[in-house]
Amino acid sequence: MKALSLIAVLGIIVCFAQSCGRQGGGEALNLFAWSEYIPQEVIDGFTRETGVRVDYETYDSNEAMLTKLSQGSTRYDLIQPSEYAVENLIRRGMLDPLEFSEIPNLANLDPAYRNLPYDPGQKYSVPYMAGTVGIVVNSEVVKEPVHGYQDVFRDKYRGRIVVVNDNREIVSWAFGVLGIPINQVTPENLAKAKPLLAKWLPLVKVFDSDNPRIPLLSGDCDLGIVYSGDAARLCQENHKFRYVLPAEGAHEFVDNLCIPKGARNREAAQKFINYVLRPEVSKLISDKFPYTNPNAAARKLLSAEQLANPASYPAAAHLDVFHDIGAATQDIGALMSELRGGG
Amino acid sequence: MASSATEHSDSRQSPPGAGAWLLLTPLIAWLGLFVVAPTAILLVYSFFRGVGLSEVRPGFTFENYRHAFAIAYLRVFVRSLTYAAVTTVLCVLIGYPVAYFVGRIRGGWRNRLLLLVMIPFLTSFLIRAYAWFVILRDHGVLNSLLEALRVVPTIFPHRIELLYTPAAVVIGLVYTYLPFMILPIYGSVEKLDESLLEAASDLGAGPVPAFWRVILPLTWPGVAAGIVLVFVPSIAMFAVTSLMGGARIRLIGDTIEDQFFSSGNVPFGAALGILLLVLFMLSFVLLRRPEPRTAPS
Numbered sequence: 001m002k003a004l005s006l007i008a009v010l011g012i013i014v015c016f017a018q019s020c021g022r023q024g025g026g027e028a029l030n031l032f033a034w035s036e037y038i039p040q041e042v043i044d045g046f047t048r049e050t051g052v053r054v055d056y057e058t059y060d061s062n063e064a065m066l067t068k069l070s071q072g073s074t075r076y077d078l079i080q081p082s083e084y085a086v087e088n089l090i091r092r093g094m095l096d097p098l099e100f101s102e103i104p105n106l107a108n109l110d111p112a113y114r115n116l117p118y119d120p121g122q123k124y125s126v127p128y129m130a131g132t133v134g135i136v137v138n139s140e141v142v143k144e145p146v147h148g149y150q151d152v153f154r155d156k157y158r159g160r161i162v163v164v165n166d167n168r169e170i171v172s173w174a175f176g177v178l179g180i181p182i183n184q185v186t187p188e189n190l191a192k193a194k195p196l197l198a199k200w201l202p203l204v205k206v207f208d209s210d211n212p213r214i215p216l217l218s219g220d221c222d223l224g225i226v227y228s229g230d231a232a233r234l235c236q237e238n239h240k241f242r243y244v245l246p247a248e249g250a251h252e253f254v255d256n257l258c259i260p261k262g263a264r265n266r267e268a269a270q271k272f273i274n275y276v277l278r279p280e281v282s283k284l285i286s287d288k289f290p291y292t293n294p295n296a297a298a299r300k301l302l303s304a305e306q307l308a309n310p311a312s313y314p315a316a317a318h319l320d321v322f323h324d325i326g327a328a329t330q331d332i333g334a335l336m337s338e339l340r341g342g343g
Numbered sequence: 344m345a346s347s348a349t350e351h352s353d354s355r356q357s358p359p360g361a362g363a364w365l366l367l368t369p370l371i372a373w374l375g376l377f378v379v380a381p382t383a384i385l386l387v388y389s390f391f392r393g394v395g396l397s398e399v400r401p402g403f404t405f406e407n408y409r410h411a412f413a414i415a416y417l418r419v420f421v422r423s424l425t426y427a428a429v430t431t432v433l434c435v436l437i438g439y440p441v442a443y444f445v446g447r448i449r450g451g452w453r454n455r456l457l458l459l460v461m462i463p464f465l466t467s468f469l470i471r472a473y474a475w476f477v478i479l480r481d482h483g484v485l486n487s488l489l490e491a492l493r494v495v496p497t498i499f500p501h502r503i504e505l506l507y508t509p510a511a512v513v514i515g516l517v518y519t520y521l522p523f524m525i526l527p528i529y530g531s532v533e534k535l536d537e538s539l540l541e542a543a544s545d546l547g548a549g550p551v552p553a554f555w556r557v558i559l560p561l562t563w564p565g566v567a568a569g570i571v572l573v574f575v576p577s578i579a580m581f582a583v584t585s586l587m588g589g590a591r592i593r594l595i596g597d598t599i600e601d602q603f604f605s606s607g608n609v610p611f612g613a614a615l616g617i618l619l620l621v622l623f624m625l626s627f628v629l630l631r632r633p634e635p636r637t638a639p640s
Contacts, residue, residue: 063396064605066397066607067603067609070399070609159504167605206507206589206591207589208589218476218481218482219480219481219482220507329606330611333607333608337598337602
């Protein structure tokens, strides 16, 4: 027994030593990005080429990223904010302007994604992937047509629904049904949305932004409102899943790569942005996470099936985007805490 | 006997010498840096004002505490206390027999069984939580087993929906904190004096009175320690409860995390955190009742 415990202790020490050794020395890129968004092969490829180690830390909401960034505890070199978070960061002067001479691959981007309104003059951000938030339905179980939010939140689907764990998103759906513009988050509009939300929230079984595919794949949920990339993966895995852009209104999000102020390794960050804009690398990202790829050169490398996936490339016209609503976020938080706390 | 008793009480009353303080310094430094300082920072932040997304304006306001006493949050606090209480009771009911059995075994098996209790600690809690997913979900191991045994169509009409329910949250909590109950009780059981049990049976006590009047009071210190070790931390548990409950059942830990990472309202999260700390201290003080007298009359 003594020999066994000695071996166990030695084993634990070796494990710790290994993990400690990896942190010391060497050049590193401190990457802070969404979970389920950057494939490991892309990161490994970058390290192989440049010799720069990538420390990939993840978050599952813009608000989480902003909070961590505001605390200033860790110096990140590269972050991946959505469009309204980019607005917020620019306003607070928390982003470093990009050195576009070092990012020649920017030319690969589709012109529709150049110089977007949230970053006037495109000084601070490079679009990474775009997408929508929409309805995914397991057509083997759900036989009735589902066209919009009202079709999803029906009593017959009680306890079979999964939605993203994003309070602002959920409120925007209620706004969509009531015809309120999604960025007009005022106390009056929130009061109007409250009864609808109070009716909807108890019907939801799972709130998950990290991996909403899990309950859909396992059969614990039959339909949900998820990010288009997750929906596209579901559709690819099994054709029983269908993606629907809600009729009451959908919005588009654009996730970007930005360098926060105080980044230590700006050079590696710029290199990474340029690397990701390469068509073959961007194709790898689309293969793993089939969101809407803003890289025109990469789209030429995608298969017809990938481009035909309605979740990845919806046939929608001009869609709304979120804007930075500042302090109103806390009003949303208070309302949703109250409504979700009841259950 | 009397002189050694007074000697004993004398040494307990004299203050610790310089050597003792030197040994205590690392602990005091660690506590100061990692417990006192962060709590002080949290307290200061709880009086600031939250503006915008994760932006904080320094100042002094009671707004956060006033908001925290809204009925919605009080409900969350009460719910967390309830879940903690249920978890503690279940841990005692499950943990006591296990600890008693392991404590009374002779020989090498005792250590091996203890190791089995400890091994889950060595794996990440996330993996353990996902393992429960595989067991509890609609088409998971439990339901498949019940269907195979024909329990499902006959006794229960439908599959048992356990995942993403309050039951799953309790399962997650009990599973996480059970070792904290087993080990202290085991410590008490190990110290049981065999001769006292023999005396009890010699005096005509059957197994139930023997347990109730002799074994339980003697092992009570272990149970009390276990109750404190399980109840107090389980009030604030968040990640496991969020996973197992589908982020639907709002406990105070999840709600505080929400304020920091979803609403970006750091001062309000800090205020809730301070209130939770006060709740901790209250629970700790109330649970530490004096031990029942064990000395024979």
